Amino acid sequence: MAVSLSSINSFAQIKEAKTATVKIFGNCNMCKATIEQAGNVKKEAHVTWDQNTKMATLTYNSGKTNPDEILKRIALAGYDSESFLAPDDAYAKLPDCCQYDRTLKPAAKSKATHDHHQAVPSANATAANASQLRPVFDGYFSVKDALVKTAAATASAKATEWVAAIRAVEMDKLSTAEHTVWMDVLTDLTANAERISLSKDIAKQREAFAALSTQLYELAKVSQQETTLYYQHCPMYNHGNGANWLSKENTIKNPYYGAQMLACGSVEETIPMH
């Protein structure tokens, strides 16, 4: 009783009231709460959604707003109507029980083309006489990418694979220059890679990563590279002492801060393909 009274009250506050009935897609009671909350504006708009019929009654002050404005807010919360399609990310954020069938959205073929766009030009084809060290660099880059995304668990998993790759290097197949540096860095490199694999703390992982990046750089200078590498520098890390890392792209994607300071840094040195 109290509920219906209060809803009558809020209706009463809306001046120049008009009503419209529209279909809004959704599933459950949780949807109802979200839809109504997104649509309601005090003294301006009131929404009642029926879970069974999927129909919503919009009551609104016609001098101040219109159904489109209300439906837009609801769509931005994740719910399609006949006027608006929700942004994909808003829909994706809905709880599982609320993920209604998006019958209004044109077939998902657009998704396919989208993916195609983003597909990284696949690191195509291993060179015939691939360097022994290649898996070592590959492992490094996948750990780095995980750190860029501030994903500690991924970094740890990738580092475990990486440690295996480091151990698998057949030293006698390295060139003399490579061999010298490899002997130099092997112990520290393995130790730091293991620290990353064993830790779930992103800060610790980054510390270890900063330490081993210098070793990888030494290695990169003497070893065969199939792509240009960039030795990049973040001046802020470690209280302004700075830290470096290697990347395959010119664009800065900072592994020490991730999204927090993604573009922070500069290219120190370009290591050409050789």
Add this chain to the structure above:
Amino acid sequence: MNNRKNVPKKMGQAVLLLLCSQSLFAQQVVRYDLYVSDTVVNYAGKEKRAIAVNGQIPMPTLTFTEGDTAEIVVHNQLNESTSLHWHGVFLPNKEDGVPHLTQQPIAPGESYTYRFPIIQNGTHWYHSHSGFQEQIGMYGNFVMKKRDGDKTFRKGIDDLPTVPIMLSEWTNLNPNNINRMLHNANDWAAIKKGATQSYAEAIKEGQFQTKVTNEWKRMLAMDVSDVYYDKILINGENPVELKTVDGQALKGGDRVRLRISNGGASSYFWLRYAGGKITVVASDGNDVEPVEVDRLLIAVSETYDVVVTIPEHGVAYEFLATTEDRTQSASHFIGNGIKQLISPLPPLKYFEGMKMMNEMMKMNGDLDDMGMKMSLNKMDMNVVMYPEITTNIVTLNYAMLKSPHNTALTEDAPVKELKFTLTGNMNRYVWSMDNKILSETDKIPVKKGEILRITIYNNSMMRHPMHLHGFDFRVINDLGENAPLKNVMDIMPMETNIIEFLANEEGDWFFHCHILYHMMAGMNRVFAIGDYQNPYLPDKAKAYNALQMESNMLHFMAQNDFATNGNDGEAMLQNARWSLGTEWRLGYNAMHGYEVETHLGRFIGKMQWFMPFVGFDWRYRKMGMDEHETNLFGQKNEKDTRRAVSLGFMYTLPMLVNFQAEVYHDGIVRLSLMREDIPISKRLRGGFMVNTDLEYMGNLRYIITKNIGIRAHYDSDMGLGAGLLLSY
């Protein structure tokens, strides 16, 4: 298509003929008649004055083809003077439309003809260069098409259906008033935007230390923009639906070219598209190699041509322009059918930005880039404030712009190197170059035929879109002879950028920050190329004085607390360097006393923390409740009536505390410490004062509107009081 805003009201001869072209043998003269008149609009819930041209906001889109001659007749039906500047257009200096620099202002009632050959192509725009007229409607698209058979014609780009887009902002406040409030560090805009960054908010977010450090370094709450706007407009509307181009209904698979100009007076806009990637094909009217991005930030007065695709039939995709501060946006739906939305940008994390500024700001107000060599918008330090993950988002920067042509300048010409440091401070809203405003500098002489290579370093806390009149410059990036051509370059704090151009057209060319309120604060220079005789300006020296005056106008503020124990108030008349201020405390009886202090001072230095002044004090009181005759130094001051002349200075200490030292003609010395406007919570401000006369005061103020507050204070002279504070 017709995107004209329906601006009602008495528009006598509105919408007259627009276009009347005559074909000649050699060339085509394209004539437009523009009637400039006052109008009243209601964009954001209130009827407000605006300026319409031919009855519309934005001004009509002017279209030409390279090789035409433009003849534009301006009929000024306002009660004030006006002018029109053709932004990015190559023309003889006398047609450039800067009052007092290239022409006299167009007087009320006057008709004025601009006439110049069209010798380039691309997306440009035009706007008033008089006062704040650009803020209230005087902006429009200016499109120059390639002629048939142009060698640079790009199939699949230049033949697409094309739509001009003019972005702008609307405020219900009078822009003169906005300007005044900015100079007085009025934080009403921050309150409206939820960007006060007060101590209470800092504590709630666990950022108390950050806030203290920020004030210790003498910074006011920082924001990415300073003005609060009530509404964002696309072609004078919001939202806009684009269903047809040139009579053809848009369908799935269609590609559309948008010619976008940012006619906002002070807003940068994020541009994003619900239908996928945005392909940038030109900037500032110059072709660039197509580059695909997820989003771009268009600086004030820049233009970008972008191509978007409509992925599906039966869907209209939202093209969303969001202000950089993310408080407002405008939607442009492209296509027919159900509207596919894009998520709005989440609000900025201001305290993260504050933390970042704390790290970059040295105690002396200089910025420290920590050796990062920032340039070309590649590294956006504001990322720390973005809640969205930017890892996989491609954002346009100037390093990605590549001219399809060789833009290298001749190697034979002599090179003149110039360096500018962009400077300024928020506290008094003074914006300058090398700490000099226009009124403090002469024109910069340049020989005709020289190459001007300009290095610009931004040592201020705000970004500045620097615009050069009359030329395109090369933006030096890593692309060598394919460096892009632009006429606006956005320079972020701590960035260093280099631009260069061949100074081959004589005249006085304006070079300035295009944020209207920065330009009006004096962030301008003039390049005087060659010895140009302007037929419209017989007395150039006098005209330049007028221009200098206009960029350093006086601004006024006043406030008075009508309190139970007396009146407490102040009034100030200031410009960029000088301040004439008077403070009063008027009790309701002689025991409380009456006191007026007047100071005339000059601000010194870039940050303007130091102000020496001469003062005059007058006071009368019957020895009453605060009977200190002797000050801290044992000096006596016995008279009930006191008239004194003083010399002194004010210095802003860390924590924004003002230290004032004054010595009077009779040898009496007074030192005081004071702080006003301590942001306690979103709307609550605190203040205090103590001095060596053993007087003290503390107050709390609650801000209700931009002009009204409630104030409680305790004053050693007048006791406890509460009152209504009115401010202007």
